Each structure stands twice: as C-alpha cells, then as structure tokens.
Amino acid sequence: MILLCVTAIAVLKTGELLIGTGDGIVCRAKQVEFEEKGPSKKLTNKSAGNKNKIKVETKLKELEKTIVKGDVTSIALRGDGHQFLVGSGKSEIYQVTLTGFQNEPIYTCHGSAVNDIVFPYKCSDLFATCSKETIRVWNVTSSQELLRIEVPNMTCNAVFLMQDGRSIISGWDDGKIRAHTPETGHPLYTIENAHQCGVTAIISTSDCLRIISGGGEGEVRVWDVTTSIQVLVRTMKEHKGGITCIRLKCDEKECVTSGADGSCIIWDLENFNRIQVVFANTVYQSVCYGPGEHQILACGTDRKLTYYEVLDGTPVRSLEASLSGSINAVDITDDCKIFVTGGADKLLKVWKYIEGIVTHVGEGHSDEITALKISPNRKYIISVGKDGCIIRWKFPE
Numbered sequence: 023m024i025l026l027c028v029t030a031i032a033v034l035k036t037g038e039l040l041i042g043t044g045d046g047i048v049c050r051a052k053q054v055e056f057e058e059k060g061p062s063k064k065l066t067n068k069s070a071g072n073k074n075k076i077k078v079e080t081k082l083k084e085l086e087k088t089i090v091k092g093d094v095t096s097i098a099l100r101g102d103g104h105q106f107l108v109g110s111g112k113s114e115i116y117q118v119t120l121t122g123f124q125n126e127p128i129y130t131c132h133g134s135a136v137n138d139i140v141f142p143y144k145c146s147d148l149f150a151t152c153s154k155e156t157i158r159v160w161n162v163t164s165s166q167e168l169l170r171i172e173v174p175n176m177t178c179n180a181v182f183l184m185q186d187g188r189s190i191i192s193g194w195d196d197g198k199i200r201a202h203t204p205e206t207g208h209p210l211y212t213i214e215n216a217h218q219c220g221v222t223a224i225i226s227t228s229d230c231l232r233i234i235s236g237g238g239e240g241e242v243r244v245w246d247v248t249t250s251i252q253v254l255v256r257t258m259k260e261h262k263g264g265i266t267c268i269r270l271k272c273d274e275k276e277c278v279t280s281g282a283d284g285s286c287i288i289w290d291l292e293n294f295n296r297i298q299v300v301f302a303n304t305v306y307q308s309v310c311y312g313p314g315e316h317q318i319l320a321c322g323t324d325r326k327l328t329y330y331e332v333l334d335g336t337p338v339r340s341l342e343a344s345l346s347g348s349i350n351a352v353d354i355t356d357d358c359k360i361f362v363t364g365g366a367d368k369l370l371k372v373w374k375y376i377e378g379i380v381t382h383v384g385e386g387h388s389d390e391i392t393a394l395k396i397s398p399n400r401k402y403i404i405s406v407g408k409d410g411c412i413i414r415w416k417f418p419e
Contacts, residue, residue: 032097032106034120039082040106042094048108048118048125049087055080086123090116092133113410130167132156136406137178139393143185143228146397149404150190151412152178157192159204162402162414171207173200180224189249193221193235199245199252213252217241223268223279234277234291236265242279242289256294260287267308271315278318280306286320288332300335302328307350307365312375313358319375321349321363327373341378343371351394351405362403364391370405372418382418387411 030042038052092112099106100117108116108125115129132153139151148168150159154177159169173194180193189201189210197220199213217237224235232255233245240261246253263282270277276297280286282305288298304324312319317338318330325348329338343349347366354361354375364370368391370384389409396403396417403415 030094030097030108032099034099035102038085040097040099041082042097042108044093046090046092046094046110047087048090048094048097050085050120050123051082052085053080054083088118088123088125090114090125130158130170131412132158132410134410135389135392135408136410136412137392138180139395139404139406139412140182141395141398141404142183142187144398146399146401149395149397150181150183151406152181152192153410154178157181157190157202157207159190160412162397162404165412165414169204169207171202179220179222182224182226184226184230185228186230188230191224191226191233193217193224195220197221197237199224199233199235201247201249210249211247211252213245213247216243216245219264223265225268225270225277227270227274234268234270236268236279238264240264240281240283242268242287244291244294258289258294258296260296260299261285263305266306269310271311278309278311280309280320280322282306284322286318286330288318298332298335300330300337305348307348308352310352310354310361311358312354319352319354319361321352321365323348325349325365327352327363339378341373344369347390350390350392353394353396353403355396355400356398360396362394362396364394364405364407366390368407370394370403370413370415372403384413384415386413386415 027044029044032040042048090110092110096109105119113131113133114127116125117128118125134154136151136153141149147162157171158167177195178192182191190204191201197217199216201210219238222236222238226233233247235243240263242258244255246255261281261283265279267280278288284302284304286300286309290297304322306320306322309320321327325344327341327343344367349363349365351364361373368387371380372382387407389407391405391407394405400417405413
C-alpha cells in the first residue's frame with residue numbers, strides 16, 4: 023500500500039510500471055481493467071431504456087515491492103530492464119533485480135553537511151567522516167562505505183580514530199562523547215554530559231588513555247579513559263566562544279585550541295594552564311602547528327591565514343587566503359612545507375608554507391568546505407563540505 027505521494031515512475035518493456043514513493047517504497051505494478059455494473063452517471067441517453075450500464079475502470083495492481091531508506095527520488099532502467107537503479111533522498115543508490123525484487127545499496131554518501139574527516143594513524147587506506155546521525159568509514163581507493171554508525175536524531179560534530187585502532191571516538195551535539203569499535207560499530211562507552219553546549223572538537227593522545235575535548239560553551243576538558251571507566255581530569259575555561267579545533271603538540275605536553283571568540287590558546291597539559299594566547303577580530307575556524315612547532319597557523323572568517331609565534335604570540339605573516347567567505351579548514355604535511363585550505367569560496371587551495379603562495383586550486387564542491395585532511399602517505403587530500411560531498415584529490419607533486 024502506497025502511503026505517500028508518488029515521486030518517480032519508470033515503464034518496463036512489458037508495459038508494467040515501476041513506482042517510487044515518498045516513504046521509500048518501490049513497487050512493480052500493472053494496469054488491470056475490471057467491470058462494474060450500476061447506474062452510469064456518464065450516460066445521458068434515456069431512450070436506451072436500460073439504466074444499468076457497464077462501467078470499465080482501470081486500476082493498478084501491486085505485484086512486488088521493496089523498501090529503501092529515504093524518499094525515492096529517481097528510477098533508472100539498466101540494459102533490457104532486468105535491473106534498475108533507485109536513487110533516494112538519503113543520498114544512496116540501490117540496485118534492484120526484477121527477479122526476486124531485492125535491493126542492494128551500491129553507492130552511499132551522507133545526506134547532509136559533513137562536519138569532520140580523519141585518517142587513522144599512519145594509515146592512508148581508510149578514513150572516517152561524520153554528519154547528522156552517522157559516522158561512516160570509507161575505503162580510499164574504492165570510495166565504498168565500510169562501516170556506518172548511527173545515532174538517530176543527533177548530529178556528530180567531530181570524530182577521531184584512536185592510534186591503537188581499537189576505538190572511534192566522537193563528539194555529538196547532545197553533549198556526549200561516544201566510543202565505538204571500528205570493526206562493527208558496537209558502542210564501547212558513552213561519557214554523559216561531557217559538555218553543556220555540545221561537543222565541537224575532540225582528539226586523543228597516542229597512548230589512547232587521554233581525550234581532550236572542546237565544547238560549544240568554550241570549555242576545554244581533559245579525560246582519562248578506558249573501556250571500563252572515564253574520569254574528568256581537568257576543565258580549562260578561557261575561551262568565550264565555542265571551540266572549533268584542537269591540535270596536539272608532538273610531545274603531547276601542550277595543545278592549541280581555536281575558538282569562535284577570536285582567540286587561539288596554547289595550553290600546558292601537565293599543569294593545565296594557559297601558556298600563550300593570540301587575539302584577532304575574527305571567528306577562528308581551524309589551527310595547526312607550523313615548522314618545528316615554533317609557530318601556529320590559524321584561519322577564520324576574516325579570510326586570512328595568520329602565522330603566530332608560539333613563544334610570544336606575535337603575528338609573523340598574514341596572507342589573504344580568499345576573496346569571498348571564511349577559511350574553515352587547514353591541514354599541513356608532516357614536514358610542514360605544504361599546507362591546504364578550504365572554506366566558503368568552495369575552493370581547495372594548496373600552499374607553500376615558507377613562500378606563502380598558492381600552487382594549486384581545486385574546484386568541485388557546490389557549497390562550503392567544512393573540513394579537509396592530507397593522507398599520511400601524501401598521495402591524497404580528502405575534503406568534505408556542507409553539500410554532503412566527499413572529494414578525493416590527488417596530492418600535487
């Protein structure tokens with residue numbers, strides 16, 4: 023039974039119809055004629071003498087059906103019609119065979135804005151992304167979805183893969199930090215009330231025993247975690263706006279955070295106090311360490327990339343990185359010679375750090391770029407955006 027309106031129709035060579043609806047039903051149906059006796063309102067010739075005429079009506083008879091996720095947006099026949107493809111509002115494409123009428127998802131993607139992307143430690147074959155209700159793990163070369171973790175009616179703002187490969191940690195808009203297994207997506211633990219205004223940034227130390235998280239209220243929190251117990255170690259509060267990015271120093275004794283209040287703060291993770299702070303008339307969206315970790319590189323809504331000295335917080339260089347819109351994401355190679363940016367202008371740009379010049383520009387997104395990462399082997403750049411798109415770029419030589 024079709025509950026919502028018809029959204030897509032295709033005609034088979036046999037004359038049968040493939041019908042898709044707004045509630046995800048795809049059915050095969052045929053037209054059936056039947057006769058019904060009774061007074062005919064269409065006949066006006068009273069001289070016929072017989073008021074009981076025969077009406078012939080045509081209706082659709084459902085033969086088979088299958089159900090896909092989301093509303094059906096399109097149906098396309100393959101070959102002679104022995105198979106057909108179904109597109110859904112959840113950004114998924116299904117293959118359906120007429121024999122058996124079973125659906126199989128062949129291409130999937132996020133159905134809404136993608137908020138974050140991360141590679142496993144020194145692994146370039148996989149990466150994870152997060153969006154509304156889902157975290158997904160992808161194969162880099164085949165672009166196929168390997169794992170999907172779903173939390174209904176919630177939005178995942180940040181995701182990180184532990185270096186030991188045993189868990190995926192994530193921050194959600196309900197203020198919880200969740201951990202799942204990377205093989206099955208089974209929940210390991212949940213930290214309730216981790217942040218009052220949602221978890222907006224998250225990262226872990228290399229020993230996988232400590233998590234640093236940032237929230238929409240501007241707090242930076244340090245957690246000691248195992249699969250059996252999770253303890254809040256310290257709360258650091260100096261940002262006046264939400265935390266947008268957290269990066270760890272190599273020795274993991276310090277970290278830098280960027281905030282929507284226009285400040286970047288370098289924290290001492292041993293004494294849990296502020297080491298240095300920089301301010302600007304902007305909303306900082308992302309930050310990373312530069313060569314030798316003596317500088318930080320920050321970007322935001324003022325369309326500028328600014329180099330700051332870690333020692334005293336003085337600005338060293340400011341680059342005009344965009345002609346329109348904010349710079350939302352920045353990532354840098356291990357040797358700190360090349361970095362990439364993306365933002366509201368929908369362009370991915372590759373820069374030389376020392377020269378401060380753009381060497382390559384990538385066009386492909388239809389909306390703002392929200393996050394990007396360089397693969398550990400420096401073969402690819404993965405960018406994600408508000409358009410729900412995930413693009414794999416070849417890293418320029």
